[in-house]
Amino acid sequence: EDKVVQSPLSLVVHEGDTVTLNCSYEVTNFRSLLWYKQEKKAPTFLFMLTSSGIEKKSGRLSSILDKKELSSILNITATQTGDSAIYLCAVLGGTASKLTFGTGTRLQVTL
Template sequence: EDKVVQSPLSLVVHEGDTVTLNCSYEVTNFRSLLWYKQEKKAPTFLFMLTSSGIEKKSGRLSSILDKKELSSILNITATQTGDSAIYLCAATGAAGNKLTFGGGTRVLVKP
Protein backbone atom coordinates (compact mmCIF):
# COMPACT_ATOMS: atom_id res chain seq x y z
CA GLU A 1 0.00 0.00 0.00
CA ASP A 2 1.32 3.43 -0.96
CA LYS A 3 2.23 5.65 1.97
CA VAL A 4 3.28 9.28 2.47
CA VAL A 5 4.43 10.59 5.84
CA GLN A 6 5.01 14.22 6.76
CA SER A 7 6.90 15.72 9.65
CA PRO A 8 6.65 17.57 11.87
CA LEU A 9 2.92 17.38 12.57
CA SER A 10 2.86 21.05 13.44
CA LEU A 11 5.16 23.91 14.27
CA VAL A 12 5.00 27.46 15.49
CA VAL A 13 7.52 30.05 14.32
CA HIS A 14 7.88 33.81 14.36
CA GLU A 15 7.84 36.08 11.36
CA GLY A 16 11.19 36.08 9.61
CA ASP A 17 12.10 32.55 10.63
CA THR A 18 12.89 29.81 8.11
CA VAL A 19 10.95 26.56 8.22
CA THR A 20 11.72 23.18 6.69
CA LEU A 21 8.99 20.64 6.18
CA ASN A 22 9.69 16.99 5.48
CA CYS A 23 7.91 14.42 3.37
CA SER A 24 8.83 10.78 2.87
CA TYR A 25 7.09 8.37 0.55
CA GLU A 26 6.73 4.70 -0.29
CA VAL A 27 4.93 4.56 -3.61
CA THR A 28 4.92 1.80 -6.20
CA ASN A 29 6.32 3.02 -9.53
CA PHE A 30 6.81 6.53 -8.19
CA ARG A 31 6.25 9.28 -10.76
CA SER A 32 6.03 12.63 -9.00
CA LEU A 33 5.78 14.41 -5.68
CA LEU A 34 3.54 17.40 -5.12
CA TRP A 35 3.23 20.08 -2.46
CA TYR A 36 0.03 21.93 -1.67
CA LYS A 37 -0.88 24.75 0.70
CA GLN A 38 -4.24 24.64 2.42
CA GLU A 39 -5.70 27.55 4.32
CA LYS A 40 -9.36 27.51 5.25
CA LYS A 41 -10.43 26.17 1.90
CA ALA A 42 -9.29 23.86 -0.91
CA PRO A 43 -5.63 22.89 -1.27
CA THR A 44 -3.74 25.08 -3.72
CA PHE A 45 -0.92 23.70 -5.80
CA LEU A 46 2.65 24.78 -5.02
CA PHE A 47 5.15 22.46 -6.71
CA MET A 48 5.42 19.25 -8.64
CA LEU A 49 8.77 17.44 -8.55
CA THR A 50 9.76 14.59 -10.77
CA SER A 51 13.56 14.79 -11.01
CA SER A 52 15.87 14.20 -8.12
CA GLY A 53 18.13 17.02 -6.97
CA ILE A 54 16.50 19.82 -8.94
CA GLU A 55 15.19 22.61 -6.76
CA LYS A 56 11.95 24.31 -7.62
CA LYS A 57 11.48 27.85 -6.35
CA SER A 58 8.62 30.28 -6.11
CA GLY A 59 9.39 33.43 -4.19
CA ARG A 60 10.26 32.48 -0.63
CA LEU A 61 9.22 28.86 -1.11
CA SER A 62 11.43 26.16 -2.51
CA SER A 63 11.35 22.40 -2.69
CA ILE A 64 13.67 19.58 -3.67
CA LEU A 65 13.24 15.87 -4.23
CA ASP A 66 15.69 13.15 -3.19
CA LYS A 67 14.74 9.93 -4.97
CA LYS A 68 17.50 7.99 -3.27
CA GLU A 69 16.13 8.85 0.15
CA LEU A 70 12.50 8.72 -1.06
CA SER A 71 11.90 12.13 0.40
CA SER A 72 11.32 15.78 -0.25
CA ILE A 73 11.63 18.99 1.71
CA LEU A 74 9.74 22.25 1.45
CA ASN A 75 11.51 25.37 2.68
CA ILE A 76 9.90 28.67 3.50
CA THR A 77 12.30 31.53 4.16
CA ALA A 78 11.52 34.88 5.82
CA THR A 79 8.15 33.57 6.93
CA GLN A 80 5.12 35.85 7.09
CA THR A 81 1.81 35.44 8.91
CA GLY A 82 0.23 34.71 5.54
CA ASP A 83 2.29 31.53 5.37
CA SER A 84 0.21 30.08 8.21
CA ALA A 85 -1.51 27.06 6.71
CA ILE A 86 -1.48 23.30 6.45
CA TYR A 87 1.12 22.11 3.96
CA LEU A 88 0.30 18.85 2.22
CA CYS A 89 2.62 16.53 0.43
CA ALA A 90 1.37 13.93 -2.04
CA ALA A 91 2.90 11.35 -4.36
CA THR A 92 1.73 9.72 -7.57
CA GLY A 93 2.62 6.19 -8.50
CA ALA A 94 1.35 3.57 -10.86
CA ALA A 95 -2.06 3.81 -12.44
CA GLY A 96 -4.64 6.52 -12.69
CA ASN A 97 -2.55 9.54 -11.73
CA LYS A 98 -3.85 8.94 -8.22
CA LEU A 99 -2.40 11.00 -5.40
CA THR A 100 -1.57 9.56 -2.02
CA PHE A 101 -1.50 12.33 0.56
CA GLY A 102 0.42 12.69 3.77
CA GLY A 103 -1.33 13.91 6.88
CA GLY A 104 -0.01 17.45 6.48
CA THR A 105 2.09 19.82 8.55
CA ARG A 106 0.31 22.69 10.26
CA VAL A 107 2.45 25.84 10.29
CA LEU A 108 1.59 28.82 12.45
CA VAL A 109 3.59 31.99 11.93
CA LYS A 110 3.29 34.46 14.79
CA PRO A 111 3.91 38.18 14.30
Protein backbone atom coordinates in the same frame (compact mmCIF):
# COMPACT_ATOMS: atom_id res chain seq x y z
CA GLU B 1 0.04 -0.03 0.41
CA ASP B 2 1.32 3.37 -0.67
CA LYS B 3 2.31 5.64 2.21
CA VAL B 4 3.33 9.29 2.62
CA VAL B 5 4.60 10.59 5.96
CA GLN B 6 5.11 14.25 6.78
CA SER B 7 6.99 15.82 9.65
CA PRO B 8 6.66 17.70 11.84
CA LEU B 9 2.90 17.44 12.31
CA SER B 10 2.76 21.05 13.44
CA LEU B 11 5.14 23.95 13.84
CA VAL B 12 4.93 27.43 15.36
CA VAL B 13 7.52 29.98 14.28
CA HIS B 14 8.06 33.72 14.46
CA GLU B 15 7.71 35.92 11.44
CA GLY B 16 11.04 36.08 9.61
CA ASP B 17 12.13 32.56 10.57
CA THR B 18 13.07 29.92 8.00
CA VAL B 19 11.27 26.57 8.15
CA THR B 20 11.87 23.17 6.57
CA LEU B 21 9.03 20.71 6.13
CA ASN B 22 9.72 17.05 5.42
CA CYS B 23 7.96 14.42 3.37
CA SER B 24 8.93 10.77 2.95
CA TYR B 25 7.15 8.20 0.84
CA GLU B 26 6.78 4.56 -0.07
CA VAL B 27 4.89 4.39 -3.35
CA THR B 28 4.73 1.81 -6.10
CA ASN B 29 5.79 3.11 -9.51
CA PHE B 30 6.65 6.62 -8.36
CA ARG B 31 5.85 9.30 -10.93
CA SER B 32 6.01 12.62 -9.12
CA LEU B 33 5.70 14.38 -5.76
CA LEU B 34 3.49 17.40 -5.29
CA TRP B 35 3.26 20.02 -2.57
CA TYR B 36 0.02 21.83 -1.81
CA LYS B 37 -0.88 24.67 0.56
CA GLN B 38 -4.24 24.41 2.27
CA GLU B 39 -5.66 27.41 4.08
CA LYS B 40 -9.33 27.44 4.93
CA LYS B 41 -10.59 25.62 1.90
CA ALA B 42 -9.24 23.65 -1.02
CA PRO B 43 -5.57 22.75 -1.46
CA THR B 44 -3.74 24.99 -3.89
CA PHE B 45 -0.86 23.67 -5.95
CA LEU B 46 2.69 24.77 -5.09
CA PHE B 47 5.21 22.48 -6.76
CA MET B 48 5.55 19.28 -8.71
CA LEU B 49 8.86 17.41 -8.51
CA THR B 50 9.86 14.53 -10.72
CA SER B 51 13.66 14.61 -10.87
CA SER B 52 16.08 14.20 -8.00
CA GLY B 53 18.28 17.10 -6.99
CA ILE B 54 16.60 19.82 -9.04
CA GLU B 55 15.31 22.63 -6.85
CA LYS B 56 12.02 24.26 -7.69
CA LYS B 57 11.60 27.83 -6.46
CA SER B 58 8.73 30.25 -6.20
CA GLY B 59 9.48 33.42 -4.29
CA ARG B 60 10.36 32.49 -0.71
CA LEU B 61 9.35 28.85 -1.19
CA SER B 62 11.57 26.15 -2.59
CA SER B 63 11.48 22.38 -2.75
CA ILE B 64 13.73 19.53 -3.73
CA LEU B 65 13.28 15.80 -4.24
CA ASP B 66 15.69 13.03 -3.23
CA LYS B 67 14.62 9.84 -4.97
CA LYS B 68 17.40 7.83 -3.38
CA GLU B 69 16.14 8.73 0.11
CA LEU B 70 12.48 8.66 -1.03
CA SER B 71 11.92 12.10 0.42
CA SER B 72 11.39 15.76 -0.27
CA ILE B 73 11.72 19.00 1.67
CA LEU B 74 9.82 22.24 1.39
CA ASN B 75 11.66 25.34 2.58
CA ILE B 76 10.07 28.66 3.40
CA THR B 77 12.43 31.57 4.09
CA ALA B 78 11.55 34.85 5.82
CA THR B 79 8.17 33.48 6.86
CA GLN B 80 5.14 35.77 6.99
CA THR B 81 1.82 35.39 8.79
CA GLY B 82 0.24 34.69 5.39
CA ASP B 83 2.29 31.49 5.22
CA SER B 84 0.21 30.05 8.07
CA ALA B 85 -1.53 27.01 6.56
CA ILE B 86 -1.44 23.24 6.32
CA TYR B 87 1.18 22.07 3.84
CA LEU B 88 0.29 18.81 2.15
CA CYS B 89 2.67 16.47 0.40
CA ALA B 90 1.22 14.03 -2.13
CA VAL B 91 2.84 11.38 -4.27
CA LEU B 92 1.66 10.15 -7.60
CA GLY B 93 2.19 6.48 -8.27
CA GLY B 94 0.91 3.87 -10.67
CA THR B 95 -1.48 4.87 -13.39
CA ALA B 96 -4.47 7.16 -13.63
CA SER B 97 -2.91 9.99 -11.61
CA LYS B 98 -3.86 8.59 -8.20
CA LEU B 99 -2.41 10.78 -5.48
CA THR B 100 -1.55 9.51 -2.01
CA PHE B 101 -1.54 12.34 0.53
CA GLY B 102 0.32 12.75 3.79
CA THR B 103 -1.54 14.09 6.81
CA GLY B 104 0.06 17.50 6.38
CA THR B 105 2.20 19.87 8.45
CA ARG B 106 0.29 22.65 10.18
CA LEU B 107 2.44 25.79 10.14
CA GLN B 108 1.59 28.79 12.28
CA VAL B 109 3.60 31.98 11.85
CA THR B 110 3.27 34.46 14.72
CA LEU B 111 4.24 38.11 14.94
